[in-house]
Amino acid sequence: MNIIPCSIKTLKGLYDISGVEVGQHFYWQIGGFQIHAQVLITSWVVITILLGSVIIAVRNPQTIPTDGQNFFEYVLEFIRDLSKTQIGEEYGPWVPFIGTMFLFIFVSNWSGALLPWKIIQLPHGELAAPTNDINTTVALALLTSAAYFYAGLSKKGLSYFEKYIKPTPILLPINILEDFTKPLSLSFRLFGNILADELVVVVLVSLVPLVVPIPVMFLGLFTSGIQALIFATLAAAYIGESMEGHH
Amino acid sequence: MATAMMAAATTSCSPRRAPAVLRPVASSSAQPPRRRQQPRGLKQLPGLVATAAAAAVAAAPLPALAEQMEKAALFDFNLTLPAIAIEFLLLMVALDKLYFTPLGKFMDERDAKIRAELGDVKDASEEVRQLEEQAAAVMKAARAEIAAALNKMKKETTQELEAKLDEGRRRVEAELVEALANLEAQKEEAVKALDAQIASLSDEIVKKVLPSA
Numbered sequence: 126m127n128i129i130p131c132s133i134k135t136l137k138g139l140y141d142i143s144g145v146e147v148g149q150h151f152y153w154q155i156g157g158f159q160i161h162a163q164v165l166i167t168s169w170v171v172i173t174i175l176l177g178s179v180i181i182a183v184r185n186p187q188t189i190p191t192d193g194q195n196f197f198e199y200v201l202e203f204i205r206d207l208s209k210t211q212i213g214e215e216y217g218p219w220v221p222f223i224g225t226m227f228l229f230i231f232v233s234n235w236s237g238a239l240l241p242w243k244i245i246q247l248p249h250g251e252l253a254a255p256t257n258d259i260n261t262t263v264a265l266a267l268l269t270s271a272a273y274f275y276a277g278l279s280k281k282g283l284s285y286f287e288k289y290i291k292p293t294p295i296l297l298p299i300n301i302l303e304d305f306t307k308p309l310s311l312s313f314r315l316f317g318n319i320l321a322d323e324l325v326v327v328v329l330v331s332l333v334p335l336v337v338p339i340p341v342m343f344l345g346l347f348t349s350g351i352q353a354l355i356f357a358t359l360a361a362a363y364i365g366e367s368m369e370g371h372h
Numbered sequence: 373m374a375t376a377m378m379a380a381a382t383t384s385c386s387p388r389r390a391p392a393v394l395r396p397v398a399s400s401s402a403q404p405p406r407r408r409q410q411p412r413g414l415k416q417l418p419g420l421v422a423t424a425a426a427a428a429v430a431a432a433p434l435p436a437l438a439e440q441m442e443k444a445a446l447f448d449f450n451l452t453l454p455a456i457a458i459e460f461l462l463l464m465v466a467l468d469k470l471y472f473t474p475l476g477k478f479m480d481e482r483d484a485k486i487r488a489e490l491g492d493v494k495d496a497s498e499e500v501r502q503l504e505e506q507a508a509a510v511m512k513a514a515r516a517e518i519a520a521a522l523n524k525m526k527k528e529t530t531q532e533l534e535a536k537l538d539e540g541r542r543r544v545e546a547e548l549v550e551a552l553a554n555l556e557a558q559k560e561e562a563v564k565a566l567d568a569q570i571a572s573l574s575d576e577i578v579k580k581v582l583p584s585a
Contacts, residue, residue: 175463222464261453320446
């Protein structure tokens with residue numbers, strides 16, 4: 126009978142490290158508005174990681190690239206390729222948007238899986254991937270919507286809105302609905318995947334603390350990368366769609 | 373389901389620990405007591421009913437979990453949304469200034485340079501080809517010149533030889549003609565001399581044969 130409380134004690138210890146507190150937030154008050162501090166803190170960490178690694182790797186580019194520069198050149202080529210495939214020849218101005226979208230989501234997702242946020246205790250709630258919060262994903266999705274509207278309007282002017290009555294005016298409601306479903310699906314896909322991934326890992330860890338969750342964690346890393354890629358690709362696809370000319 | 377099993381397990385061995393174990397998943401102190409009562413009530417039931425109710429134990433925490441989910445502010449929109457949007461835009465500007473534009477420009481320039489160098493190499497090969505052609509032309513001209521000189525020399529030599537040959541032939545012919553002429557002259561002289569002898573001989577023969585007639 127002594128063994129069970131003992132094992133429960135170790136289990137509790139593992140829980141405290143691995144647990145997720147679903148929907149619990151650490152609030153800050155800013156000018157009468159509430160803000161999720163844990164999301165802000167982790168996003169600052171993510172931004173610091175991104176900017177820091179970029180500055181270190183790219184501050185003095187060499188003609189024959191070395192390790193860090195090589196990696197970032199590869200990433201840039203990847204992003205350019207992605208934008209070019211989705212947007213077409215006029216992809217140039219959209220590379221920063223698509224690239225930042227991809228890198229921010231990717232690093233956010235992986236930070237949730239790889240960084241031991243649990244070491245830092247918050248008074249309430251816990252630190253996790255920024256994309257674990259619906260606010261982040263909706264913000265990114267709304268920015269994507271704004272981006273594709275801007276892309277369409279700047280390319281075609283007011284005739285951009287002709288796409289709502291194409292191919293027939295009967296589809297007008299569906300076309301308008303699309304503008305709402307796009308950000309909705311973007312944000313909920315990302316949010317759901319990341320949250321579900323972390324929850325699955327936590328539940329598995331709670332059942333079998335050792336070894337068994339490892340494949341799921343790797344699956345989580347894979348999902349995180351795929352979700353970042355999907356978000357960036359879809360954003361680029363929406364922008365390309367609103368820019369392409371119907372003749 | 374996982375929380376339900378854990379709750380059952382913890383209540384049976386060490387109820388004191390149950391809230392702490394539940395905390396990470398649920399993080400609500402109000403819920404555990406109510407759920408703890410449920411298994412305890414079930415234990416008093418007869419065995420048959422207990423096994424029948426095992427499914428209920430598993431199913432019962434689901435509404436409780438749903439209740440917690442309602443409490444959990446999953447869809448809690450607030451100032452975080454615009455804050456993240458602004459952060460993202462700032463990050464985009466920063467990354468554009470630090471990463472996308474400079475490195476992209478650098479890569480494009482390097483690309484253009486490599487292309488230009490490759491083009492130069494192609495031009496150089498064109499030059500080499502021209503030089504080779506020139507060399508071939510020079511060689512051809514030299515060969516032609518040599519052949520012409522050789523021909524000329526051959527012709528001259530032949531002419532000279534022929535001239536000498538002609539001269540020799542002519543001289544030989546002339547000498548031949550002279551020699552033949554000499555021979556003829558001697559022959560005629562000899563014939564004349566013979567004629568005179570023949571006449572004298574015949575006179576003598578006649579004198580001898582015809583005695584002083």
